Amino acid sequence: MTAVSATPTATPQPRNAVIRSARDSLVVAKRNLIRMMRIPEVVIFGLVQPIMFVVLFSYVFGGSMKVGGTTDPGVYREFLMAGIFAQTVTFATAGAGAGIADDMHKGLVDRFRSLPMARGAVLTGRTLADLVQTTLTVIVLAIVALIVGWRVHEGIPKALGGFALLLLLGYAFSWIGALIGLTVRTPEAATSGGLIWLFPLTFISNAFVDSSQMTPWLRHLADWNPFSATVQACRQLFGNPGVSQSPAWPMQHPVWASLIWSIVIIVVFRTLAVRKYRHATS
Amino acid sequence: MTGAIYAEGLVKTFGDVRALDGVDLDVPEGTVLGLLGPNGAGKTTAVRVLTTLLRPDSGKAVVAGVDVLRHPNEVRRLIGLSGQFAAVDEYLTGRENLQMVGQLYQMSGRDAKVRAGELLDQFNLADAADRPAKTYSGGMRRRLDLAAALVVRPPVMFMDEPTTGLDPRNRLGLWDVIQDLVAGGTTLLLTTQYLEEADRLAHDICVIDHGKVIARGTSDQLKARTGGERVEVVVHERERLTEATEVLRGFGKGETKVEDHMRQITVPVTGGAKLLAEVIRELDSRGIEIDDIGLRRPTLDDVFISLTGHVAELKEDAV
């Protein structure tokens, strides 16, 4: 080791908090993307699961499901896809949670917390990286869906709008994951803690079955489920069958409902997670 | 005017454990404070409080003139930290780790890259620079973590057991780096289990145990407190041990200590080398053969043991 003399200096005062915050978040996002590239197993398993769901639901259950008054498996496949897309994007919860718990566990959060960086950047960077991963997964899934016969019928711009809502939902859920990761502190617990409640959430919704066939109180829950709003919006925007006729407001205005739900989740969970991060100790 | 690192009455409890129980510190600018103490004494907790990672239950902390509790963000612009356990991203290469830290210290991408290259050379990591840190040995990770603490030249640095896990060559190298930093005006708080290290680097030493400061001063002051020099003799034949002990008692200025199984006698003395020569002559004239004889001065280890009542435990290299 050779020594290089220099006068010590403080890190310069940032010029603009917003710019600094964005820049720090991107630095952290880049770090997380490099990690994802070096641990491709995680990304690959993230792809296998939704593909398996498409195949299982389409070919195993497909013939016995009644949608829009028909049991045609082709109709069910088109109905199903919006649900699978939405379920897939919400799995980002587990990834974000596990990643942040791992950073806590390994002491990296201590390193970050001692640096003069923007407060929320570690978490924002992680959720942005998850958004990239989710986007990739959705693209692959869309290709598989096209292969099994799913189509969009309302034109490309509306379809892209549907995908934008899906990604926003996924981004919102990764903030829930971030909070879980900061709370449980071990990656294993964050993964299961991030997934367990997703199953009731996604099954008590219009994702896999027509909610009009549910008992009234379940149907009520399903209609107001944030998850259902996005699924309904996608079915409308993709022109897929099975759009719910329920009079509940979110089912009548699913695009707005989906936007509002996602933004509310982001605001609430980001606030909680950033607060928790500031006081987190490993 | 308080020092570059100043703490007053720091208290931090974890359940029943009083990790810090009223710690006061004052480190003048441009000096090194060695924080010593047995395992669990509260060293790491003190470092974590001073580096904004942990809020104390009560007390006051000021770093480079900035109140740590009130303006943690300001403090972060003024400090560098290398914690007890290397905090590096295993999946990033050494270079990527340092570049990331540089950018988070608000350096431009290009400056961060240049600086990363310099540090990798300085810490003998150039060969491994483009391998993921996962493949590094414990000492290499430790060095990468130290390099990360030095990415910018902050006026105040904290290093928690910086040389634990380093081989002798890299340890000496780090000492050079530290001495150079301090010559440049950096203030450093360093915890260590290697008392030689504190002796060599620290201007002032502070010994803590059970969250309390139990002694402070320069290395010489602490040694003087523990007592002066002594003569140590190892006789060749066990049969002559008693006779030799009598001889030494005649020269001694205090209690003579005999360790039978090692055939060793220790006695406190004054009079230095001249006295030692006399002892040798006397033993020789009686035909007592000796295996070893020497004049010993107290080491920081002696200070440590007499203060804390137990041997400074060298833990496993925890990196």
Ligand SMILES: Nc1ncnc2c1ncn2[C@@H]1O[C@H](COP(=O)(O)OP(=O)(O)OP(=O)(O)O)[C@@H](O)[C@H]1O
């Ligand atoms: N997060 C924590 N939760 C509970 N107890 C803690 C926590 N951190 C530290 N302690 C306790 O506080 C005391 C001081 O711990 P600290 O890590 O500061 O010791 P240390 O002097 O750094 O020891 P070492 O030489 O082993 O590194 C110990 O009894 C430890 O068990």
Ligand SMILES: [Mg+2]
């Ligand atoms: Mg410690």
